Amino acid sequence: MPGTSEDQFVRQIQHGIMRGCNKTDLAGEQWEARVKTRVIRPAIAWFVLGIALSCWGCATGTQAFTNPEADLSAITRVAVIPFENYTSAQFAGEKVTTIYIAELLSSIAVDVVEPGEVARVLQKSNVIGSTLSQSDIKSVGASLQADTLIFGSVQEYGRERFRNESYPVVSVNVRWVDVNTGTIIFMGTASDQGSPKVPVIDVGEEQLFSVLTRNVCRKLIDMVE
Missing domain, CATH: 3.40.50.10610 (ABC-type transport auxiliary lipoprotein component)
Structure with missing residues (x-):
């Protein structure tokens, strides 16, 4: 996301996830760490891989x-x-x-x-x-x-x-x-x-x-x- 740091990105998605989740059993830092580990980083990894495969496919032309x-x-x-x-x-x-x-x-x-x-x-x-x-x-x-x-x-x-x-x-x-x-x-x-x-x-x-x-x-x- 241009102009948005990873931490800002995490907080934005964290805010959206927390709306529908009960996080009373997790401290703020624990919750942020879990979101970053289980949601954000895998999503970023798949996004980057998708771009790479798309670029590889550009060779067919x-x-x-x-x-x-x-x-x-x-x-x-x-x-x-x-x-x-x-x-x-x-x-x-x-x-x-x-x-x-x-x-x-x-x-x-x-x-x-x-x-x-x-x-x-x-x-x-x-x-x-x-x-x-x-x-x-x-x-x-x-x-x-x-x-x-x-x-x-x-x-x-x-x-x-x-x-x-x-x-x-x-x-x-x-x-x-x-x-x-x-x-x-x-x-x-x-x-x-x-x-x-x-x-x-x-x-x-x-x-x-x-x-x-x-x-x-x-x-x-x-x-x-």
């Missing part, structure tokens, strides 16, 4: 940038470059890429190049997705007959500890690049966090992260629409 000069409605065919994996989770890049493509197909009215064809062209061009130069982007886009290349990276895919709890977290970045100009059309980041109370034995760890990944991919795609 989105950020986006759309090029004001870009015409998203002009995009007709996109190719998703395999996402980079910056986590210790094995195959996180492949898993997120697969789910992102599935959500893309079900959400936006554009053609999506078959992943196998993307892999074939990248291998033939002897380039890695994250290292494509502007000329590489143009040549790969031409080979795939795509007007936009979508790059992505998995920033978080695992459990993060906070206090004594372990939270499942997924965080992904994507950027859409115009093949002809090499400029960024759209760039976004999204994350989602599960509850530590979800029993993994019932849901399954893999299924849990699949749900979080799907939520993240939907957020990223919704920002483009």
